Amino acid sequence: MADFLQFLFSGITVGATYALVGLGFAIIYNASHVINFAQGEFVMLGGMSAVFLMHLGLPLPAVIPLAVVATMAVGVALEKLAIEPARNASVVTLIIITIGASIFLRGSAEVIWGRSFHSMAPFTGSEPIDIGGAALLPQSLWVLGGTIVAVVALKWFFGRTRTGKAMQASAFNPYAARLVGIDQRFILMLSFALSGLFGAVAGILIAPISLTYSGVGVMLGLKGFCAAILGGMGNPFGAIMGGLLLGISEAMTAGYISSAYKDAVAFLIILLVLFFLPSGLFGKRRTERV
């Protein structure tokens, strides 16, 4: 039982990170139908800039907003400089552009911060809390708390604010949204800013648990993409469920079966789900109109 709890805790912690990354995928997809393969680099940028700012001697409450804003700025720059000029290009072309952006961001991070691994001190102590014989790191609580706050805030934003509703409307039907005067270019920019925000938050929260380095975004980005697809692409809350599900299955596999194939679990699950439910667990079943 203690083992099970232990695996569950680590699964939920990692899963929450996947969920935040998946959320970023879903938000950008909704606004533009672009899969942003640079999503993982937002996580890396958040974590790396936080470590860097800490080294400058800034206190944590200043580091977090600064790192988040910096990553959001990168997201907006990516949208303005690379995605918007190619607005009407085909999906594959846009995918290659975001892949180019991802390589560019990783390369830049290596130039600025080098290739070594960096660690970051936990927010509040490293003394594990004992729950039913399993050790829970205080940082895991931060990850979980941070994810919950982010999700609740997003739900409020989509449901209660004018801008959020405009985003929902654009995702649902871009032409109708434009007809009622919603500025699509603003929505697109906002989606990249938001997904930069969620990526950075994930990167900062997880940095004290797993080390951070210039290549950390690659696998995290792919697992986040898995989470988004598992939940049904374009369904932000499906992405959250998808992320948690993947994190927990991964931890259970690593614990009970084989840690060597831990990274394969997410992809195996996604293949099986896609084979039997071609539009994800919570995706809409679509009938094609001709």
Next chain:
Amino acid sequence: MSFWNSSRSGGLVALALVIALLPLTFPNTYFFNVAILIGLNAIVCIGLNLLIGYAGQISLGHAGFFGLGAYVAAILSSNHGVPPLAALLLAALLVGVLAFAVARPIMRLKGHYLAMGTLGLGIIIAIVLNQEVGLTGGPDGMPVDSFSLLGWQPYGDRIWYWIVGVLLLATVWLALNLIDSPVGRALRALHGSEVAAAAAGINVVRFKVLVFVTSAILASLAGSIFAFYTGFITPGEANFFHSLELVAMVVLGGLASIYGALIGAAILTILPQLLTVFHDYEMMMLGLIMMLVMIFMRKGLVPTLANLLWRRGS
């Protein structure tokens, strides 16, 4: 239409001439090495372009087939004494069967779900190659015995250059014939609209499966040749980044253009070699160039330039 008049043969003859004359300009074997890598990448990309450019189905996992082709041929020939040519063909057969087995469910997926499915398949292959240390040597890679056929051993970059050159010509010929055949017309029809194609009596699933398997086999063959040529392989050949590179070559050169795939393969193989002069800035430059080309030449290099020339000519 006679052989010499058709534009198809004209391109083939021009390509054959380029392949035949290119070595005259090579100052040393390093150039042969780069040319061979271009040829192998081009073979994979031509197959991939049939899938992406003509049939409109994306794959982010073809490096998996390339890596599997390399490893199966290497393991069979080096560890089990299977003659290299037979090992190469068996690898192609195995990859073909695997691709056929997964093609039906995978080709049912659309758009981003298809991207995810192929990506997942490629990554799982890469992880297996990394983890089955007893069989593959794990992340450190494995040495491969040199190729031999009835006692003849191709040795040195020059001979491999001619082998790859001939294979590349054969691949281009095959691809050009395929797209001019009813199969090619069916593929273009289902790229336009799957429903309309189905309504016109095209068995959409069968053609998608056919082109997926063909492209997987071409990737496997190129992978096997790569293993015999370099004599040492690592699971890196199968990883996600290599899959992305292959797709980038296809898109950069131009979708639905056989020669585009070739040009794209050449550019993205040469570029990293040139960028090494930038040392630490290499990766940054590669990403930047990829973004800029795609933003300013959305249809890829060959179609964009061909369009420009055509407009100037008329």
